[in-house]
Amino acid sequence: MRVRFRFSKLGKVRFTSHRDVARLWERALRRAQLPVASTEGFAPRPKVHFGLALPTGYESLAEYLDVDLREPEAVSLDIDTLPEQLTPLLPEGISVDAADVVDPKAPSLQEAVTACEWRIEVPGLAIEAARREVERLLAAPTLPVVRQRKGKEVHDDIRPYLWELVVAGPIAAAEPGTELRAVFGTQPRGLRPAELLAAFEPPVIQARVCRLHQWITLGNTRREPLSAAAARAEHAEARA
Amino acid sequence: MNSIWPQLENLLAKVQKPARYIGLEDGSVRPDHDPRKVSWLLTYPDTYEIGLPNQGLQILYEILNERPDALAERTYAPWEDLESELRAHGLPLFSIENHLPASAFDVLAFNLSAELVYTNVLNLIDLAGIPVRSAERRPEHPLVLAGGHCTYNPEPLADFLDAVVLGDGEEVVGEITEVVAEWKASGRSEGSRLHLLRELAKVPGVYVPSLYEVTYDGPRLVAVTPRFPGVPELVEKRTISDLASWPYPKRQLVPLTEVVHDRLNVEVFRGCTRGCRFCQAGMITRPVRERPAEQVRTMVRDGLRRTGYDEVALTSLSTADFSSIDEVVAGIIEEQPNCNPVSVSLPSLRVDAFTVQIASEIQKARRTGLTFAPEAGTWRLRKVINKLIREEDLYGAVESAYSQGWRRMKLYFLTGLPTETDADTLGIAELARNCIEIGRRYHGSPSITVSVGGFVPKPFTPFQWFGQNTVAELNRKIGLLRDALRKDRAVQLKWHDPKASLVEGIASRGDRRIGAVIEEVWRKGGTFQEWSEKFDYSMWIDAMSMHGLDVDWYVHRHRTEDEVFPWDHLSAGLHKDFLWQDWRDALAEVGLPDCRWTPCYDCGACTGYGLEHIVASTTPPAGGSQGTGQDLRRGSEAPVLLRGAR
Numbered sequence: 001m002r003v004r005f006r007f008s009k010l011g012k013v014r015f016t017s018h019r020d021v022a023r024l025w026e027r028a029l030r031r032a033q034l035p036v037a038s039t040e041g042f043a044p045r046p047k048v049h050f051g052l053a054l055p056t057g058y059e060s061l062a063e064y065l066d067v068d069l070r071e072p073e074a075v076s077l078d079i080d081t082l083p084e085q086l087t088p089l090l091p092e093g094i095s096v097d098a099a100d101v102v103d104p105k106a107p108s109l110q111e112a113v114t115a116c117e118w119r120i121e122v123p124g125l126a127i128e129a130a131r132r133e134v135e136r137l138l139a140a141p142t143l144p145v146v147r148q149r150k151g152k153e154v155h156d157d158i159r160p161y162l163w164e165l166v167v168a169g170p171i172a173a174a175e176p177g178t179e180l181r182a183v184f185g186t187q188p189r190g191l192r193p194a195e196l197l198a199a200f201e202p203p204v205i206q207a208r209v210c211r212l213h214q215w216i217t218l219g220n221t222r223r224e225p226l227s228a229a230a231a232r233a234e235h236a237e238a239r240a
Numbered sequence: 241m242n243s244i245w246p247q248l249e250n251l252l253a254k255v256q257k258p259a260r261y262i263g264l265e266d267g268s269v270r271p272d273h274d275p276r277k278v279s280w281l282l283t284y285p286d287t288y289e290i291g292l293p294n295q296g297l298q299i300l301y302e303i304l305n306e307r308p309d310a311l312a313e314r315t316y317a318p319w320e321d322l323e324s325e326l327r328a329h330g331l332p333l334f335s336i337e338n339h340l341p342a343s344a345f346d347v348l349a350f351n352l353s354a355e356l357v358y359t360n361v362l363n364l365i366d367l368a369g370i371p372v373r374s375a376e377r378r379p380e381h382p383l384v385l386a387g388g389h390c391t392y393n394p395e396p397l398a399d400f401l402d403a404v405v406l407g408d409g410e411e412v413v414g415e416i417t418e419v420v421a422e423w424k425a426s427g428r429s430e431g432s433r434l435h436l437l438r439e440l441a442k443v444p445g446v447y448v449p450s451l452y453e454v455t456y457d458g459p460r461l462v463a464v465t466p467r468f469p470g471v472p473e474l475v476e477k478r479t480i481s482d483l484a485s486w487p488y489p490k491r492q493l494v495p496l497t498e499v500v501h502d503r504l505n506v507e508v509f510r511g512c513t514r515g516c517r518f519c520q521a522g523m524i525t526r527p528v529r530e531r532p533a534e535q536v537r538t539m540v541r542d543g544l545r546r547t548g549y550d551e552v553a554l555t556s557l558s559t560a561d562f563s564s565i566d567e568v569v570a571g572i573i574e575e576q577p578n579c580n581p582v583s584v585s586l587p588s589l590r591v592d593a594f595t596v597q598i599a600s601e602i603q604k605a606r607r608t609g610l611t612f613a614p615e616a617g618t619w620r621l622r623k624v625i626n627k628l629i630r631e632e633d634l635y636g637a638v639e640s641a642y643s644q645g646w647r648r649m650k651l652y653f654l655t656g657l658p659t660e661t662d663a664d665t666l667g668i669a670e671l672a673r674n675c676i677e678i679g680r681r682y683h684g685s686p687s688i689t690v691s692v693g694g695f696v697p698k699p700f701t702p703f704q705w706f707g708q709n710t711v712a713e714l715n716r717k718i719g720l721l722r723d724a725l726r727k728d729r730a731v732q733l734k735w736h737d738p739k740a741s742l743v744e745g746i747a748s749r750g751d752r753r754i755g756a757v758i759e760e761v762w763r764k765g766g767t768f769q770e771w772s773e774k775f776d777y778s779m780w781i782d783a784m785s786m787h788g789l790d791v792d793w794y795v796h797r798h799r800t801e802d803e804v805f806p807w808d809h810l811s812a813g814l815h816k817d818f819l820w821q822d823w824r825d826a827l828a829e830v831g832l833p834d835c836r837w838t839p840c841y842d843c844g845a846c847t848g849y850g851l852e853h854i855v856a857s858t859t860p861p862a863g864g865s866q867g868t869g870q871d872l873r874r875g876s877e878a879p880v881l882l883r884g885a886r
């Protein structure tokens with residue numbers, strides 16, 4: 001049986017890496033004494049599948065993972081209570097907002113998700129300057145960048161991944177700055193907010209970034225990998 | 241004092257592994273600071289990954305935070321990237337719980353586990369905004385303390401540390417807290433530091449270097465004597481008499497990011513009386529104090545449930561000697577407190593106590609790495625170092641492991657030991673090859689990693705009189721082994737850099753004059769010397785000659801019986817004449833039995849302190865020769881002359 005969880009990652013804990021979060025989850029699942037299925041062989045690992053990696057240092061209201069549970073033990077579990085059972089077993093800043101059973105044969109999170117929506121807060125960037133840059137980037141037919149991939153430099157055009165980019169307004173902090181909202185495609189490979197910010201003129205180095213949604217798009221409709229979670233996620237952000 | 245988090249979080253976006261600096265571990269606390277409480281900043285002078293698992297600091301962290309009059313936070317050495325950001329932005333060393341500046345604490349307490357971290361200690365004191373030299377500190381500066389194994393010769397750091405704790409810290413941290421609380425209550429007035437230090441010197445187990453006068457005669461040390469009445473001539477270590485009263489850590493810290501030994505660790509006993517002559521840890525932590533098996537089981541069960549770990553290590557200096565080892569291991573594996581398989585690792589396994597039964601138990605969940613430490617290549621040399629395991633013991637252990645499905649294991653050896661000949665060194669290659677032969681009976685491609693460390697003589701061991709091998713000699717010996725093993729694909733040879741052993745040797749038996757060398761290397765940027773990519777040999781050698789100190793005299797010189805050691809005014813309980821006798825016995829290849837199961841030979845660790853071993857079993861564990869060199873099952877003739885009770 002495959003259970004999908006949605007969780008947020010806010011505050012200091014944003015400085016943990018994707019691998020760190022995987023380990024935190026493995027321990028939390030064991031502490032909850034859930035019957036997690038494991039791989040066969042010499043060094044069995046729990047069957048836990050993560051979605052798109054969140055870069056270290058970014059916050060998120062929309063992280064996902066799938067956990068395979070052993071049947072028949074899992075059948076008697078009350079899935080709805082799992083979020084409140086697991087949240088206290090994870091570090092402060094990680095809050096489990098939803099859980100539901102999904103079809104184990106459906107495409108994995110990494111395959112299914114086609115876009116991510118981001119909130120990007122840039123201190124020191126004036127609204128007017130931000131508007132000009134957004135216009136320029138959206139108008140550009142191509143946005144060639146040099147990226148590091150597996151230690152090698154590769155030339156890439158990031159324009160196809162840039163689906164939406166808008167200036168949302170001033171940032172909600174003491175210092176002046178601009179909040180951007182962006183939607184980036186994730187297939188075949190994603191675009192990191194930092195890579196887009198580096199394409200600004202002048203390049204933006206420091207920003208506070210939060211993943212707001214992961215989208216599965218089908219034609220003109222889009223949905224999150226798990227529905228009905230948004231209200232709880234915003235609640236979590238208010239607390240953090 | 242305000243948290244520096246708002247400034248810090250911008251910097252963390254720019255550095256490697258920022259999760260090192262955020263705290264939030266399960267088991268950590270964010271104490272409320274209150275001027276009536278003594279605040280401790282427990283500091284490990286290396287990275288978070290190495291320092292977090294340190295059990296000593298974790299135990300003290302809990303004990304202090306349980307006290308109504310104290311609180312404790314932690315810090316570790318920030319890696320260079322963050323350090324330069326901090327310095328560039330004028331930010332200090334900070335605690336990782338509340339992110340408070342280090343100077344906001346009353347006590348900055350270091351754990352000293354290795355000599356090569358000494359330059360980091362100076363660097364952290366400086367990064368905290370505290371003068372590195374004790375003499376220059378003023379009432380507003382925190383008290384700078386150190387504990388841990390290296391404090392048995394704290395002289396190289398004497399000018400930088402206000403006070404040093406010898407031995408077990410569980411009780412003494414409370415006593416220190418009370419003295420510091422009085423200092424705080426008195427308003428920390430101008431000139432009050434000396435009074436504080438003199439009060440601290442009255443606490444048993446606390447050594448205050450600045451209260452002692454050192455006299456030399458040329459290069460020779462003549463004496464280290466108290467400068468004031470009431471300052472003890474001999475500072476004796478602290479020993480807790482019963483581990484059962486200290487079931488700590490109760491809430492082991494569970495890090496958010498990867499660290500070494502990332503698993504539940506439960507200490508099953510403290511101290512070791514096997515009597516390996518090179519081993520400082522064994523000598524200074526005597527006597528043996530076992531934790532009751534039932535308490536071990538409870539700590540393992542509760543710890544696994546609370547942390548969610550799937551691996552537990554039963555720690556001690558020689559875990560296979562634990563009286564109830566078989567049942568405890570079987571019980572953990574049977575029980576599976578988290579409904580998932582648990583693997584048990586037993587660091588420091590003695591080969592003569594590693595049986596098929598233990599092997600088959602610990603492989604049930606997942607096979608963890610196996611390391612055996614024969615330490616020397618021949619029986620003759622093992623008699624010299626009193627590691628009385630026979631070749632058959634090693635082969636028996638290796639066979640047990642292979643027969644239970646292990647394919648690879650690690651053998652640990654020392655080279656540069658007293659009386660070592662080339663035949664002894666080459667014996668290492670011979671043992672490794674024979675182990676591979678045994679492995680071939682069970683698998684197609686067994687493999688062995690042979691790890692060789694250069695021997696560094698340590699204070700309070702029988703080998704403290706021995707002149708350490710030179711870098712050239714250690715390199716030659718490693719070369720012999722490389723040649724001997726060149727054709728054996730199944731054996732991988734790894735070795736510790738002999739140059740690092742030399743620098744360790746400078747600090748290990750150095751006196752106060754070495755402090756200038758440490759300061760020099762630190763000022764030139766020589767931090768993180770434990771890290772091979774950062775280790776800078778020439779910096780140390782240059783600093784030695786700049787200060788007119790002779791490496792040969794400090795490191796390679798054999799000491800004579802009348803040598804006054806820089807640590808003679810400190811005591812680990814061991815009689816110096818016992819150590820000297822044991823040194824003579826070593827040269828005569830005479831072994832010394834384990835006093836847990838044979839009569840006391842009065843080394844000094846128990847006698848006179850009202851202490852005794854706490855061991856559940858009056859007979860040695862089954863199997864092997866158990867440190868007697870005899871086949872205990874067959875009762876054959878002892879192939880070794882043992883020195884009995886005196």
Ligand code: SF4
Pocket residue numbers: 513526527835836840841842843844845846847853
């Ligand atoms: S004093 Fe006696 S019993 Fe205690 S450790 Fe020394 S030899 Fe063993």
